[in-house]
Amino acid sequence: MGFGCNAAGVIGCRIIDSPRERLIAIITNNFVPCNGRFPTLIAIITMFFAGAVGGAFQSVVSTLALTGVIVLGVAMTVFVSKLLSKTILKGLPSSFNLELPPYRRPQIGKVIVRSIFDRTLFVLRRAVVVAAPAGLVIWALANIQTGGVSLLAQCAAFLDPFARFIGLDGYILMAFVLGFPANEIVVPIMIMSYMATGSLVELDSLSDLHALFLANGWTWLTAVCAMLFSLMHWPCGTTCFTIKKETQSLKWTLVSFAVPTAAGIAACAVVANGVRLLGLA
Template identity: 55%
Template sequence: MSTISNRKIPVLRELEPLLPANEAGIKDRIVSSIYQQAEAICSQAVRTEKLSVDLDARLDSILTSRWLGFPIMLVLLALILWITVTGANYPSQLLASGLFWIEEQLIDLFIAWGAPPWLYGVMILGMYRTLAWVVSVMLPPMAIFFPLFTLLEDLGYLPRVAFNMDNLFRRTGAHGKQCLTMCMGFGCNAAGITSCRIIDSPRERLIAILTNTFSVCNGRFPTLIALATIFMSALVAPAYSSMLATLTVVGIIMTGILITLLVSYLLSRTLLRGTPSFFVLELPPFRKPQLGQIIIRSLLDRTLFVLGRAVVIAAPAGALTWILANSFVGDLSVFTHLANWLDPLGQIMGMDGIILVAFLLGLPANEIVLPIIIMGYMSVGSMLELDSIGALRTLLLDHGWTWLTALCVMLFSLLHFPCGTTLYTIFKETHSARWTVIAALLPLALGILATLLINRGAGLIRL
């Protein structure tokens, strides 16, 4: 159990029923006494603005309200994603047009030099084209999303999110601080795994580690946004397309949170039984945003860092994908053989073999799953230059995609094995190959089950 306190907000009494009456009362009195003494000392030593303190208390009474806390969280999340979806379309198209124009010049240059087709195939059609897609699709959404998310962090709102989520995590038998590690996982799952060190209990720390992959990380946001924009927005009138795309991404995020709570509950009552710990979380005062720090942290420390990692990983992955798609055994490429072998499983999951191969080859980073899908389709089908979202829509539709396919891919993107960096981090944190394997197989099993059920349910509705 956790007790959460602010300078002028009393310890929450609605948490007491979760503990024995005498234990809850003792802990509340101890915490209240500590903060009262700290406030008395602070008031004598430091001159504070009463207006600022009262304003913080009034804001907290709204943002952490039992009835308004969660709606405000959802509205802010939806607003950030809506701004990201609507604002990233044109820059993404413009960037893609420029990068694919460079691709044409590079191909002409390789041909003028007399380079063999396999060389510019690997270098340009494999590595460069994948890089161009990663940059054009990932950079604009991240350049919008990260500053907005960092702004909320700099304002001091994220601890209020942890406050609102704390009670839910405690009810699942997990540690209240798990909501903080979950929020960190929205940036990077590997960073979220590392942040689980703030949880003292080994049992509860392990629950947080095993469930952190259900937080939608930076590498999955561009794929979710692109597919929601292409397919979900087409289901309604153009005036409501951005809204539906935004709600779809929000729905995937909320699904991840619900699955985090459900799996935490099951683990705490099966493999990792135990009693939840007690801790105190202090809500910091609201702060005036530092625009310079926001720009540096969001664009340099986050956007360019994630993009750089994706580029480094995407380049060899793009080359490998092109080689597999253009190396033949008999009449079929190695990539096609793999895709055909996985296609029966992919079909009953609402996808296809190429999509499953892309997830396997995308183990180094979630950022490159969609580019590998594109490379797979382009290697076995028409060589389409993806200079816009419309071109991507055409490519996917030509290969049988529907809104149901997109939904299954988005859901499987949420529920599949963690990326290689995250798995390595899990092993370093747990020092256990067993728990690392469980961390990989648990979400994968849930992803297969969830897509099977959705595809089967949609098939029954059509019948």
């Protein structure tokens, strides 16, 4: 379920009887890309990898690259789950028995009403609670200036040394930070930052976006690290709210935030500095 929405995936963990294993599933759910991250991953793959091949093999390269990213996310889920079960969430694995209930004719009206009120509106309400104040923060950072420089540019400059260490730049990292309400706005924030427009914009084509990224210093290594960080970074705001509600614990919400973030930073740092040491970038 996390491939559709990580918040829905967290809610789906209710079916796990063992509290320990339910926590492990909640913490690692964010390692699989949701619908909010797929457009970013697909766009980067198309611009920097599949587009370089061209011809009949372009779709093949794009498919293989995206499949590789998904497999990496699943592998990280398994690895971190194993690590958690050996450290902070030790315990004996439980058995899983799936018992089929008696078949009953589905009540279509009841199913629709419950799915809308108990699931859809629940998630949407949390998305609005996070998105409204975050939109105000993004506007303020992009439009309020001190010394002729926007607050967004100053924050990006502050983050830039660390961002360069993990293969990104200050604007990319700032876009992920401001994209906390929803992963869908990460790329529009990058465009706004690079073009200094003061509001979220979208370009007409991937070729224009590719040209903009290249003009701002993107390389194939930047693209790889941006994909890795998109795959492995903190959960979005709606998912964090859902984790807090499901676990009733600020501690486990913070752990769920910290684990993928630490994994993303470590993966990007290893790849970026390994490539630099080998002289490949």
